[in-house]
Amino acid sequence: MNAGILPYVLILPVTLFLCVFFLYPFVLVAQQAFSDGSNFTLENFREITSHWKFPISLKNTLLLAAAVVPVQLALALLMATMVTRMQKGRDIVLYIWTIPLGISDLAAGIIWLAIFDQSGFLNSMMSGMGLIDKPLNLLSYQNPGIVFLAIALAEIWRATAIMLVILVAGIGLIPKEYYEAAEVFGASPWKRFLRITLPLLRPSLQTALVLRVILAFEIFAVVAALGGTLFPVLMGETYSYQFDLLNNRAAAAMALIILAISIGFTLIILRVLRVPKGASI
Amino acid sequence: MAEIQIKNVAKSFGAYQALHDINLTIADQEFMVLLGASGCGKSTLLRIIAGLETATAGEVWIGGRRIDHLSPKDRGIAMVFQNYAVFPHLTVFENIGFGLRMQKLPNDEVTRRVERVATLMHIEQLLKRYSGELSGGQRQRVAVARALAMEPDVILMDEPLSNLDALLRMEMRAELKGVLAESKTTAIYVTHDQVEAMSMADRISVMHQGRIVQAASPIEVYRNPSAEFVASFIGNPPMNFLKATPAGDGKWSVAGQVMDGPRADRPHLQFAIRPEDIQPAEQGLTATAKVVEPLGAHLLVTCEVDGSLFRAVLDSDMVVRPGETLTLAPQADRVRWFDPETTKAVA
Ligand SMILES: Nc1ncnc2c1ncn2[C@@H]1O[C@H](COP(=O)(O)OP(=O)(O)O)[C@@H](O)[C@H]1O
Numbered sequence: 001m002n003a004g005i006l007p008y009v010l011i012l013p014v015t016l017f018l019c020v021f022f023l024y025p026f027v028l029v030a031q032q033a034f035s036d037g038s039n040f041t042l043e044n045f046r047e048i049t050s051h052w053k054f055p056i057s058l059k060n061t062l063l064l065a066a067a068v069v070p071v072q073l074a075l076a077l078l079m080a081t082m083v084t085r086m087q088k089g090r091d092i093v094l095y096i097w098t099i100p101l102g103i104s105d106l107a108a109g110i111i112w113l114a115i116f117d118q119s120g121f122l123n124s125m126m127s128g129m130g131l132i133d134k135p136l137n138l139l140s141y142q143n144p145g146i147v148f149l150a151i152a153l154a155e156i157w158r159a160t161a162i163m164l165v166i167l168v169a170g171i172g173l174i175p176k177e178y179y180e181a182a183e184v185f186g187a188s189p190w191k192r193f194l195r196i197t198l199p200l201l202r203p204s205l206q207t208a209l210v211l212r213v214i215l216a217f218e219i220f221a222v223v224a225a226l227g228g229t230l231f232p233v234l235m236g237e238t239y240s241y242q243f244d245l246l247n248n249r250a251a252a253a254m255a256l257i258i259l260a261i262s263i264g265f266t267l268i269i270l271r272v273l274r275v276p277k278g279a280s281i
Numbered sequence: 282m283a284e285i286q287i288k289n290v291a292k293s294f295g296a297y298q299a300l301h302d303i304n305l306t307i308a309d310q311e312f313m314v315l316l317g318a319s320g321c322g323k324s325t326l327l328r329i330i331a332g333l334e335t336a337t338a339g340e341v342w343i344g345g346r347r348i349d350h351l352s353p354k355d356r357g358i359a360m361v362f363q364n365y366a367v368f369p370h371l372t373v374f375e376n377i378g379f380g381l382r383m384q385k386l387p388n389d390e391v392t393r394r395v396e397r398v399a400t401l402m403h404i405e406q407l408l409k410r411y412s413g414e415l416s417g418g419q420r421q422r423v424a425v426a427r428a429l430a431m432e433p434d435v436i437l438m439d440e441p442l443s444n445l446d447a448l449l450r451m452e453m454r455a456e457l458k459g460v461l462a463e464s465k466t467t468a469i470y471v472t473h474d475q476v477e478a479m480s481m482a483d484r485i486s487v488m489h490q491g492r493i494v495q496a497a498s499p500i501e502v503y504r505n506p507s508a509e510f511v512a513s514f515i516g517n518p519p520m521n522f523l524k525a526t527p528a529g530d531g532k533w534s535v536a537g538q539v540m541d542g543p544r545a546d547r548p549h550l551q552f553a554i555r556p557e558d559i560q561p562a563e564q565g566l567t568a569t570a571k572v573v574e575p576l577g578a579h580l581l582v583t584c585e586v587d588g589s590l591f592r593a594v595l596d597s598d599m600v601v602r603p604g605e606t607l608t609l610a611p612q613a614d615r616v617r618w619f620d621p622e623t624t625k626a627v628a
């Protein structure tokens with residue numbers, strides 16, 4: 001067979017699979033979002049965006065992403081740098097740090113609920129130390145700050161490791177000679193991190209950030225477990241349009257809005273962290 | 282003044298001792314080459330001087346100042362790495378200016394110095410490029426320019442030309458030597474290539490298994506190797522060795538021939554002669570030609586003498602056929618003798 005055609009023939013099954021199970025459903029969703037049953041319309045979008053909960057859930061989603069992702073990025077960078085410098089036990093530490101990756105987001109939410117709950121671990125500890133006389137309902141509408149904090153903590157605990165794994169692999173690709181050259185030419189350890197590690201890590205940072213930001217906009221189960229209806233987010237609203245209000249056109253429109261936001265941020269990240277031609281390792 | 286003194290330096294990696302008691306003084310503005318086979322400890326010694334590795338014992342002094350406890354940037358050194366280590370994410374300009382930026386020099390001073398060394402290394406037209414857009418030879422030039430821009434007391438180079446092709450290597454060899462002489466810096470240059478060492482060095486330190494065997498001028502190392510290792514390592518084709526037995530009163534019997542030699546009380550000596558110091562003659566060693574290689578300028582004849590391999594570089598006009606028996610006379614003043622027990626030269 002012609003060697004030029006062979007690669008395309010080999011990826012054909014996967015391509016077909018993606019078309020049938022991904023592209024086709026996507027087209028159906030888009031159709032639903034832009035129709036009133038028979039005609040093209042923007043009515044579904046008007047309906048969801050004019051609902052009083054929409055700006056709140058949009059704000060909450062963006063706020064959560066803005067609070068969680070930078071912390072995760074900083075933590076993942078710190079952890080990756082530490083792991084890379086380890087001589088011994090590096091693999092074990094990495095395994096332990098990535099354990100949360102194996103836990104589903106709902107389970108993670110429930111674990112943190114067990115900590116913040118009225119009869120939870122945090123309350124028993126505080127009363128055990130005599131800080132409070134009766135258990136507090138921390139996750140209530142009176143404490144929106146604590147609800148936000150609990151959700152952010154659970155997300156950081158749960159999903160930092162995915163960035164860590166990508167960054168550890170990325171740091172491993174940077175040749176040691178660059179660090180030695182930087183050291184000889186007078187760069188302190190902090191300068192080496194800023195001037196060598198970060199710029200040479202751009203491809204990995206792109207991947208890690210895109211992945212994390214997209215997942216941050218899709219946050220759902222952790223919020224459902226810890227905040228319930230106290231903390232509306234875009235994905236939770238999509239769920240309630242589909243299954244509580246049985247309005248699948250509105251749900252489809254919500255899904256497209258989340259997709260658009262994700263694509264927007266992906267493009268920004270790719271642009272900001274792009275590597276000029278000829279400047280890769 | 283940047284004289285380098287290495288005093289009793291030793292280095293172990295765990296149980297493995299890579300360097301044994303190194304003592305070496307390199308004069309101000311001298312071009313010193315560390316020459317030795319791969320794995321003999323050249324890079325380790327260079328990295329100890331640079332501060333990228335810590336010696337297990339000993340001291341390093343530069344310009345009368347002990348520097349082995351200082352961080353690399355405070356040692357007054359600059360380095361050229363084997364794989365260049367030209368930062369891929371910075372332009373050529375920023376690569377050359379990297380060390381100057383770290384010293385927080387003002388912008389116009391950085392520009393002035395970068396442009397000066399870029400012109401010196403003939404890369405002034407590449408300043409805006411990234412390293413991915415450069416050839417190996419151009420990257421090499423950037424690495425050298427980056428070191429020169431620091432205006433260091435000492436420049437350290439670890440096999441800087443080993444990744445270049447043969448022609449480029451020859452060209453860069455001459456150019457580097459000129460540029461370094463001009464810059465008046467003391468240079469330590471690591472290589473495993475003896476031609477590079479011979480052609481560039483003011484002095485060569487021949488290293489073997491973590492020790493410096495001989496440190497002397499190229500011609501001295503070539504003519505008067507202090508040990509059998511140096512004699513066999515330097516020179517291509519290598520020096521010939523034959524077993525010599527005492528024949529009384531400073532005379533030694535080599536392959537049945539009696540020759541004048543040292544008055545040494547030893548059961549054996551090694552007789553040594555370079556292939557080019559051998560002429561066909563009426564009287565001499567009886568050799569059977571095995572392989573004849575016309576090399577244009579010379580005729581390289583590999584023979585057998587007394588059961589040992591023996592090479593002679595003869596005039597290219599000579600006609601020698603394999604199997605032929607030759608009588609070869611070593612040039613008396615070029616003969617060297619080694620003690621097989623200590624492997625050291627015997628006068
Ligand atoms: N970081 C290290 N850990 C363990 N052994 C090393 C290390 N660096 C060098 N060595 C060993 O020390 C010896 C000398 O190495 P090196 O100085 O790099 O040799 P050269 O540059 O002469 O080829 C080698 O046997 C090498 O394996």
Ligand SMILES: [Mg+2]
Pocket residue numbers: 323324325439
């Ligand atoms: Mg080496």
